[in-house]
Amino acid sequence: MSVWAGFAGGVILTLWAAPAIEFLRQRLRTKRSAATLAEHQVTTVSQVLHLAVQGAPTAVTVVGRAGDVVLSNSRAHEMGIVHERSLNEKVWECAGEVFRDREPRSIDLAGPAKRSGSRVMAVQAVVKPLTRADSRFVIVYGTDESENLRMESARRDFVANVSHELKTPVGGMALLAEALIESADDPESVSYFGGRLTKEAHRLADMINELISLSKLQGAEKLPGMEPVSVDAVVGEALARNELAAENAGITLIRGADTGVQVDGDVSLLTTAVSNLIGNAINYSPSETTVSVSQKITDDGSEVHIRVTDRGIGIAPEDQKRVFERFFRVDKARSRSTGGTGLGLAIVKHVAANHGGSITLWSRPGTGSTFTLILPVHRDRGEDPPEDVDLTRTIDLKKKPAPLRARRKDRAS
Numbered sequence: 001m002s003v004w005a006g007f008a009g010g011v012i013l014t015l016w017a018a019p020a021i022e023f024l025r026q027r028l029r030t031k032r033s034a035a036t037l038a039e040h041q042v043t044t045v046s047q048v049l050h051l052a053v054q055g056a057p058t059a060v061t062v063v064g065r066a067g068d069v070v071l072s073n074s075r076a077h078e079m080g081i082v083h084e085r086s087l088n089e090k091v092w093e094c095a096g097e098v099f100r101d102r103e104p105r106s107i108d109l110a111g112p113a114k115r116s117g118s119r120v121m122a123v124q125a126v127v128k129p130l131t132r133a134d135s136r137f138v139i140v141y142g143t144d145e146s147e148n149l150r151m152e153s154a155r156r157d158f159v160a161n162v163s164h165e166l167k168t169p170v171g172g173m174a175l176l177a178e179a180l181i182e183s184a185d186d187p188e189s190v191s192y193f194g195g196r197l198t199k200e201a202h203r204l205a206d207m208i209n210e211l212i213s214l215s216k217l218q219g220a221e222k223l224p225g226m227e228p229v230s231v232d233a234v235v236g237e238a239l240a241r242n243e244l245a246a247e248n249a250g251i252t253l254i255r256g257a258d259t260g261v262q263v264d265g266d267v268s269l270l271t272t273a274v275s276n277l278i279g280n281a282i283n284y285s286p287s288e289t290t291v292s293v294s295q296k297i298t299d300d301g302s303e304v305h306i307r308v309t310d311r312g313i314g315i316a317p318e319d320q321k322r323v324f325e326r327f328f329r330v331d332k333a334r335s336r337s338t339g340g341t342g343l344g345l346a347i348v349k350h351v352a353a354n355h356g357g358s359i360t361l362w363s364r365p366g367t368g369s370t371f372t373l374i375l376p377v378h379r380d381r382g383e384d385p386p387e388d389v390d391l392t393r394t395i396d397l398k399k400k401p402a403p404l405r406a407r408r409k410d411r412a413s
Helices: 002-040 045-054 074-078 089-101 146-182 187-216 231-249 267-283 332-337 344-354
Strands: 059-064 069-072 105-110 122-131 134-144 227-230 252-255 262-265 290-297 303-310 358-364 368-376
Touching: 059 074, 059 089, 059 122, 074 134, 089 105, 089 122, 089 134, 122 146, 146 187, 227 231, 231 252, 231 267, 231 290, 231 303, 262 267, 262 368, 267 290, 267 303, 267 344, 267 368, 344 358, 344 368
Parallel strands: 252 290
Antiparallel strands: 059 069, 059 134, 105 122, 122 134, 227 262, 290 303, 303 368, 358 368
């Protein structure tokens, strides 16, 4: 009996002790976590100041009389004010003057972008005494002025380009008006110069309208009030806008199969973007060629690609990165003869960005070009992605195309 009593007592003791031991272990872990957390908590003013300086968006550097860097944060290194514990030479020269007369100074520095691949191109540094009571230290505050520099450069270029581009049609209109007045007694000349004047006036109006459109599309922010838009309808309207221009140029427009997809966007802007791509393809294509517009949904169903392909002059590799710049023209003579403003592709780029998409280009001189407008497909909440499907119709140029309008009739007939 005594053996069984001892065994039972041991079992009871074990059952009672196990939860107690686990409880003690849990308490110990809690205490250790609290102790670790306490070690990393901010408990002193010096810790607060250190974290504030290191996390500041501006560069902060404290320098002694011997040129030694007493304190610096990461932004000071990113901006090139401090490099491997050594102070920038121009900053040290300025600091020497501040040490002498105790007067604050500011200097402009070139950022380290060229040598280190950093995006910091320009820095403004303010050097002033750390305190009036102690002349042993000066403090340097630095701010990144790169974005302001880029914006100012873009503004100057834009103003210069606009002034130049507007001067051309305005000057032409003035000369045509003078010629019109001088030939008032010649009906044939009046008709000729009047037609040229009207053409230049329309070109000037188009440029102003496109400049207004560009001003509304700056940046890559999503547009307010976007709604589901049928891609098929956008492509159809864009083609309809260019039918007459294509017919006059002897270009056949070919449309790919419909996709039935929608995108979130502004129908007017999307139509303008696709229309600009088609119009650009027509302008840079020789007569008796084709311009095709096709659509393709990506394998995961998340994007739709709208491709505009021409068999025109193509674009040289060195020009392909610049075609989306304002007023850039691959062939200036051809662009002016067709009334181009040089703003169409810039508008396409901004429309794509404002719709969360992008625009890409493939081109080969003498072969043609393909511009691809990429847009995210509209999704209803809880909607599953569609099955992988390629809804693009392959266009065989060896076969007779199905034009939207017949080719221009042979004038000889």
